[in-house]
Amino acid sequence: MPDTLTAEREGQPHRAAPAAQPAAAGAAPAAPRWRLRAAVNALGTLPYFLFIGVFLVVPVIVTTAKAFIGAEGEFTLANFAALGEAQYRNAFMNSINLSLVTSVIGAIVGLVLGWALINLRGPAWLDRCVTSLAAVASQMGGPPLAYAFIAFIGAQGILTVWLRELFGFELNQVIPVSSFWGIVLAYLYFQIPLMTILSIPALQGVRREWLDGGMSLGAGRARILFTVTLPILAPSLVGGFLLLFANAFSGYAAAYAMAGSGANLVPILIGFFLSGNVLVNQGLASALITGMVAIMLVAMGLRSLLLKRATRWSAGS
Amino acid sequence: MTQPTYTPSPAAGALVDPDLLAPFAQQDLSAEPRPFTPPAPSAPLAPLAAKRSFTKHALPRIILITFLVVAILPLASVGVFGFTNVVDGFTIAPVLELFGEAKAVKAVTNTVVLTLLTVVIGYALVIPTLVWMHLRAPKLLPAAETASLLPYVIPAIALVGGVNLVLRPLAPGFFVSLYSLLPFYVLMTLPFMFRTIDSGLRALDLPTLMRASESLGCGIFTTFFRVVLPNLWPAIVSGSLLVVMMSSGELVMASLLLHTTFPTLLVELGQSQVRLAAALSFITIVGSWLLMAAMVFAGSRRGTAHRATQFSI
Numbered sequence: 001m002p003d004t005l006t007a008e009r010e011g012q013p014h015r016a017a018p019a020a021q022p023a024a025a026g027a028a029p030a031a032p033r034w035r036l037r038a039a040v041n042a043l044g045t046l047p048y049f050l051f052i053g054v055f056l057v058v059p060v061i062v063t064t065a066k067a068f069i070g071a072e073g074e075f076t077l078a079n080f081a082a083l084g085e086a087q088y089r090n091a092f093m094n095s096i097n098l099s100l101v102t103s104v105i106g107a108i109v110g111l112v113l114g115w116a117l118i119n120l121r122g123p124a125w126l127d128r129c130v131t132s133l134a135a136v137a138s139q140m141g142g143p144p145l146a147y148a149f150i151a152f153i154g155a156q157g158i159l160t161v162w163l164r165e166l167f168g169f170e171l172n173q174v175i176p177v178s179s180f181w182g183i184v185l186a187y188l189y190f191q192i193p194l195m196t197i198l199s200i201p202a203l204q205g206v207r208r209e210w211l212d213g214g215m216s217l218g219a220g221r222a223r224i225l226f227t228v229t230l231p232i233l234a235p236s237l238v239g240g241f242l243l244l245f246a247n248a249f250s251g252y253a254a255a256y257a258m259a260g261s262g263a264n265l266v267p268i269l270i271g272f273f274l275s276g277n278v279l280v281n282q283g284l285a286s287a288l289i290t291g292m293v294a295i296m297l298v299a300m301g302l303r304s305l306l307l308k309r310a311t312r313w314s315a316g317s
Numbered sequence: 318m319t320q321p322t323y324t325p326s327p328a329a330g331a332l333v334d335p336d337l338l339a340p341f342a343q344q345d346l347s348a349e350p351r352p353f354t355p356p357a358p359s360a361p362l363a364p365l366a367a368k369r370s371f372t373k374h375a376l377p378r379i380i381l382i383t384f385l386v387v388a389i390l391p392l393a394s395v396g397v398f399g400f401t402n403v404v405d406g407f408t409i410a411p412v413l414e415l416f417g418e419a420k421a422v423k424a425v426t427n428t429v430v431l432t433l434l435t436v437v438i439g440y441a442l443v444i445p446t447l448v449w450m451h452l453r454a455p456k457l458l459p460a461a462e463t464a465s466l467l468p469y470v471i472p473a474i475a476l477v478g479g480v481n482l483v484l485r486p487l488a489p490g491f492f493v494s495l496y497s498l499l500p501f502y503v504l505m506t507l508p509f510m511f512r513t514i515d516s517g518l519r520a521l522d523l524p525t526l527m528r529a530s531e532s533l534g535c536g537i538f539t540t541f542f543r544v545v546l547p548n549l550w551p552a553i554v555s556g557s558l559l560v561v562m563m564s565s566g567e568l569v570m571a572s573l574l575l576h577t578t579f580p581t582l583l584v585e586l587g588q589s590q591v592r593l594a595a596a597l598s599f600i601t602i603v604g605s606w607l608l609m610a611a612m613v614f615a616g617s618r619r620g621t622a623h624r625a626t627q628f629s630i
Contacts, residue, residue: 041453044453045449045450045454045457047446048446048461049461051504052464052504055501056471056504057467058483059480059483060476062482063475063478063479063483066482112380113384116378116381119373119377120378121374122374126381130384132606132610133389133606135609136605136606136609137388139559139563139605140602140605142566142567142580143568143583143584143598144583144598144599144602147399147594147595148392148602149391150591150595151397151398151399151591152390152398156398156591157394157398158397159390189391249472250474252569253569253580256568257584267472270474274477274478275572286478286482292472292474292475293470293471293472296472296475300470
């Protein structure tokens with residue numbers, strides 16, 4: 001990897017290659033050969049870390065720092081204080097509500113589906129259809145999903161028109177497609193299958209011995225479920241829930257296509273600030289982004305802690 | 318709810334079947350002075366068994382078929398909605414007409430170019446790095462893996478914010494170009510590319526392969542292209558299908574960095590011609606289903622069918 005050598009000299013020494021400088025300068029003849037070798041080895045990974053650093057870590061860290069800097073370059077918390085204004089507070093509340101509602105419902109229904117998929121003793125086509133539909137649906141979060149729901153329950157949607165003609169029932173007035181609950185329905189469309197896919201490996205780890213062991217001790221099925229199976233599965237299930245939460249919280253495309261900028265959600269608000277070349281208020285946008293990244297970090301950090309716990313029981317499976 | 322897989326083993330009947338209980342009863346008698354009594358009385362045997370067989374056999378099917386029907390309804394309606402209109406019923410004329418326009422052709426071309434380049438550049442970054450790390454710097458693998466997961470934690474919208482606030486002022490000219498999206502598309506798909514290649518390499522026993530190849534007189538590049546790469550091919554193929562699906566459907570960065578791709582065209586059409594947007598959505602959904610089917614097929618030959626999404630890591 002010769003290109004890494006030039007990248008190294010451009011003044012971006014990577015922390016993984018601290019020994020490179022003296023070795024390259026030839027200033028340390030006493031340095032053991034293996035240190036030079038280790039430095040070269042670490043150097044080979046530099047393009048990768050540099051890529052992530054330049055295009056992901058640096059922009060996000062600088063943005064976070066900007067949130068704390070005022071107009072004259074002084075340290076300030078004014079940008080975060082501005083997030084307390086009703087509009088921004090509402091956006092965070094809406095986003096958190098949306099994420100909680102869709103991930104609680106999504107986790108429960110998705111788990112039931114996962115259980116059904118594991119316990120299916122039926123036709124193979126059913127398993128295959130459900131698996132592939134779940135795989136596709138869990139990836140849908142973009143405009144196609146939004147238009148699917150507009151076509152389904154929108155003002156001129158198939159179900160809306162059908163209900164209107166048959167029963168005179170105005171679905172569109174009960175759940176407008178651009179409302180909170182309309183977006184909830186669309187989000188559930190990918191949250192439920194996502195939980196199914198996430199829960200299947202955990203459910204496959206359930207051992208028959210737990211049931212046998214519990215029963216031989218005189219416990220009923222319900223008791224075994226609540227005192228053995230669920231506690232063991234809890235880390236992976238809660239981890240799945242947290243991923244669903246983060247997934248809904250960071251979702252932009254579907255909500256944007258369904259409600260335009262009418263939905264007061266954090267990602268939509270950030271998008272509103274960023275669209276166009278001129279930024280209304282850089283500090284405020286930075287604070288919004290920082291708040292969002294903080295919530296994502298908490299959710300995903302908790303998840304990785306839980307996953308470490310979960311692997312305790314699933315080692316080897 | 319969560320019950321283990323059912324196999325008609327004696328244990329299920331052992332609660333009540335005296336013949337099967339006999340050995341247990343004897344063991345218990347030897348261990349305890351009290352005679353063993355089965356925990357469940359034998360009276361509700363028949364209804365209980367019927368209930369079990371319902372939960373075991375019928376219930377999963379009912380749940381799954383309900384899911385299929387409910388999940389297909391929006392997809393079917395987007396197809397019906399998109400390809401019909403009040404005047405002439407079923408028609409594909411608007412779609413054909415749209416693809417006659419330069420604007421649509423450009424959006425589709427942009428998406429195709431971006432997607433292909435994302436796959437190529439992503440793997441060109443990930444494969445050599447990972448091969449190098451597995452051979453020369455395995456201690457850095459955990460750090461590299463953690464770094465590869467960062468794009469999951471930093472949402473695309475936050476990343477775009479950072480790009481607009483930090484990187485754009487540094488190189489305004491670069492962000493005018495469509496190709497400025499590439500680094501971010503590679504980042505977005507990085508967690509998945511990293512995982513597939515990493516697990517592919519772990520299954521290979523790379524040092525042995527390298528030594529064997531060296532002992533036969535191959536240089537490091539020959540080994541890489543003629544031994545390592547062909548062995549990774551299945552992982553690359555099934556992985557790149559998901560990368561294609563993700564980057565061809567990406568909206569946030571394309572629209573906020575002001576580029577025209579297929580998803581931004583879709584949203585633009587949605588403002589005025591919802592039915593046309595719906596028709597294109599239907600085509601997209603069918604296309605991604607085909608991609609996913611191809612991926613499950615490619616993956617099942619390697620026995621990793623469950624690695625079916627970016628999140629099952």
